[in-house]
Amino acid sequence: MNKQILLVEDDPYIAEMVKDHLKKDGFTIRHASDGEQAVHLFKEKAFDLIVLDLMLPDMDGLEFLQRIRASSYIPVLIMSAKDSDVDKALGLGFGADDYIAKPFSLIELTARVKAVLRRATHYTQTVQAEASNMLHIHELTLDLDHFSARKKGEEIKLTPKEWHILKLLMENPRRAFSKEQIYRAVWNDEYYADENAIQVHISRLREKIETDPASPQYIKTVWGIGYKVGAF
Known part of the structure; x- marks a missing residue:
């Protein structure tokens, strides 16, 4: 996949050198010469990485970084000759991901760009994987x-049976389940018209998750059928 990089560098010689080198490695580069x-x-286009010089005219790199971080966690690779500014960018809440000291070799720059992108991709995939193992309904x-x-x-705090009943309903938010269907799915056993077992567990669940168990919003009774998760 072609990665989009925003290069922020006011020195035209360095900017041209970096652009040419990264383009040869398959990256698409947009260049800005000031903050x-x-x-x-940045507002106009979605980027995968920002390569940022800290010494800029009109708006220094730290100010630009702060403005970006107000709305985005895009990875940022700092280029700087001043260790004090790098320390601020990395360690004082400005949110840079890595840095390369000027002067630098283009081979090292490419290696750091790829490493930052690799870490960002791994983080995104991890978050997505974790999110896929969560069920959400309202709060x-x-x-x-x-x-x-x-x-x-x-x-x-839920019992195993309460948790599995809630999971069954939350995985199927538009479906009403009969007491028999809930019993077969959760108890994994034949249903012998033991309605009391289901009613007791539903009642306890409501006590734990509903703001007002007498007027439930999460677990709704579907008269003549059974129960389903309510819509918010």
Whole structure:
């Protein structure tokens, strides 16, 4: 996949050298020579990485980085000859991901660009994988990996049967389940018209997850059928 890089560098010689080298490695480069132009390009197009010189006219690199970080976690590779500015960018909440000291070799620059992009891709894939193992309905979250439930970030203590009933309903938010279907899915056994077992577990679940169990919003009763997760 062709990666899009925003290069922010006011020195035309360095900018041209970096652009040519990264283009040869298959990257698409947009160049800004000052902070204002960089902000404009950033808002105009989606980039995969910013390569940022800290010594810029009109708006220094740290200010530009702060403005970007207000709305984005795009990876940023700093280029700088000043160690003090690099320390600020990396360690004082400015949010840079890596740096390369000037003067630098183009081979090292390419290696660092690829490393930052690789880490960013891995992080994104990890977050997506973790998110795919979570069920969300309104303020309620079910973690399928850790068999836990949370409401507004606070953990809810559920029994295994309660957790599996909630999982069944949350995985099928538009479907109403009969008591028999819930029993067969959760207990993995034949249903012998033991409605009381289901009713007790549903009642306990409502006590734990509903703001007002007498007027449930999460687990709705579908008269004549059974239960389903409510719509918000």
